[in-house]
Amino acid sequence: MHSTSLKWLSLVAVIWLQAINGTNTNFPAYSSQLKQLLSISQIQLNNLAFASDAGKLFGWFSGIAAIYLPLWLVLIIGLTLGVIGYGVQYLFVINQIYSLSYWHVFLLTFLAGNGICWVNTVCYVVAIRNFLSNSQVAVGLITSYQGLSAKIYTNIVDVVSPHNKAKTFLIMNSLVPMVIGLVVAPIVREIEVENPKHSNVGFALMFVITIATGIYAMMSSLQFFTNKISSLGILIGIIVSLLFPLLLPIFMKIKELVKPWNANKESVRVYHVTIIDEENIEDNEDKESEDCSEVEDVCVMEEIGVKLMLRRMNFWLYFLVYFLGATIGLVFLNNLGQIAESRGCSATSYLVSLSSSFGFFGRLIPSLLDYFYRISRPASLVALMAPISCAFFLLINKTDNALYISTAVIGVCTGAITSIAVSITTDLFGTKNFSVNHNVVVANIPIGSFLFGYSAALIYHKEGHGNGKCMGMSCYNITFIIWGSLCFLGTLLALILHTRTSKFYSHKQ
Structure with missing residues (x-):
């Protein structure tokens, strides 16, 4: 038997891992500079963004590994892939390696993206197994911190080397996850506690800490805040906020010692x-x-493997909703650097930080709702898909405020869908095969990243008259109309999924 404090400490460990594992989310902050360093076109740059997402196509390898290997080993494998993927790119950019072609860089980016899947799999499995009866709450908490990754790395780079962003981001993406991973690896495992009760006080305290962290992250992303506090001060505040969750296992340990x-x-x-x-x-x-x-296909109460899952209508509805909602949102965020540049907006780092902060709250919202009131998760998808569609149509407005508002809305809703998806996978297809099933679900991300990103790059290239750089609203307006229309279609599919599963969720409550 292990102590309850160790179980909560494992939650803190995966929170830290999630906070530094979203290395692909900071790509927009240095993509324009990387484009110049590598002397590549917009289409080639889009292919690099796709390569990071394409790593998820083989994310199911990590799911299988999590079944047969110790979780700490799965974690180390994922971190090592990230070190190789980003580290070799860094050596190439600083001219320490001269023989790499563009396709070598593509494969390295793919490798780093796959490494993220391994770390995410470990985090999800630990949260679900250690807090089985409150899995949505635990998963929502940890995934919300992944929404902070872009902000954390952006603040680090602003302090360390604001003028050489591409180089600094690549070395940070390589080293920071490995350092944190080696620290927490010994406690990232399933903790068996004789008492199965989960403390409501513990989750309540964690919510307070997490919400306070989110408020600070959001406020420190606003321009009036950044004008008053230095980048170093903001970074110190973020680091301190990440240490606050340690109060919970410390409190639990003291309680165990005082009242044995x-x-x-x-x-x-x-x-x-x-x-x-x-x-x-x-x-x-x-x-x-x-x-x-x-009604066999409407109310699923069994553990389902991949083969059976792929034959379920609910899976394909769920897959397409994710594909036409959160995935399009992620593609927008991946292209945020070029979108801002084409509109004449120079505040790219601010936009990335803004999307990261609002994405943090988006990922946390489903967890809060599940903690206080259990509602149908497909119904939540409907409520989240509609604002994304509206945000894309709002982007047709050429003002900077429209860009800021739309980025915040897409960040919130995309983050929320990403968080809810983990629980929908377990709801509809069980927990036994979750590590493989969910990696199959998120395989929609690289598919969407390629289709939506490549089409956007083609339109960008056409509007730029083939000179590699496009300026003006016309660069992305057609893309925004297409994306908004597809999100609206996804909203209708989410409504159908809600109708098909309403009996199951009403029974579940």
Whole structure:
């Protein structure tokens, strides 16, 4: 048996991993400079953004590895892929390696993107296994911190080397995850605790810390805030906020040391509650099986493998909703640097930081809702898809305010869908094969990254008259109309998915 404090410490560990693992999200902050350093076209630059997402096509390898290998080893493999992918690119950019072609850089970016999948898989598995009855809450908390990655790295670069962003981002992307990963690797594992009860006080405290962190991140992204506080001051504040979650395992450890005699009383109480709960669970399972057998594909209560999952209509609806919503949002964020440049907006770092901060809150919102009130997750998808569609149409307005508002809205909704998706996968297809199933679901991201990103690059290239650089609203207006229309279609598909699963979620509540 392990202590409860160690279980909460494992949650803190994956929070730190998530906070520094979104290395692909800071790509827009240095993409324009990388384009110049490599002397490549917009289409080639888009291919590099696609390469990072394409790593997810083989993310299911990490899912299989998580079944058969220790989680710490899966973590180290993912971190090593990131070191190689970004590290070799850094050596190339500083002219320490001269023999790399563009396609070598593409493959290295692909490798780094795949490494992110390995680390994410470890984080999700630890959160779900250690907090099974509150998996959505735990997953929502940790994934919200991944929304901070772009802001963290942007602040580090602003302090270390603001004029050589591409080089600094590449070396930071390589070293920071490995350093943090080696520190937390010993505690990133499944923690078995005799008492299965999860403390509501613990999650409440974690929510307070997380919300405070999000508010600080959002406020420090606003221009009036950055004019008053230095980049170093903002970075120190972010680091301190990431240390605050340690208060929870420390509190739990003190509680264990001060009141050890409560353990026996609690064990007796849990024993009686477990007997009662087991009887209730058996009755509920009988009812669930009976209800779900009425409409096979609408109410899923079984553990489903990949082959069976791919034959389910709900999977394809879910896949397409993600594809036409969060994936398009991610493509927009990947192209944020070029979009801002084409509109004559020089505040690219500000926009990346803004999207990161609002994405943080977006990822946290589903967890908060699930903690206080359980609602149908497909219904949440409907509510999130519609604003993304509206945001793309708003981008047709040429003002900077329209760009800022749309970036914030897309950041919030994309982050929320990303967080909800983890729980929908477990809801519809079970937890046993989650590590493989969810990596199959997110394979839609590289597909969408290629299709949507490549089409946007072609339009950009055409409007730029083939000279490699396009300036003006015409560079992306047609793209925004297409993306907004596709998101609207995704909203309708989300409504169909909600209708098909409404019986299951009403029964689940």
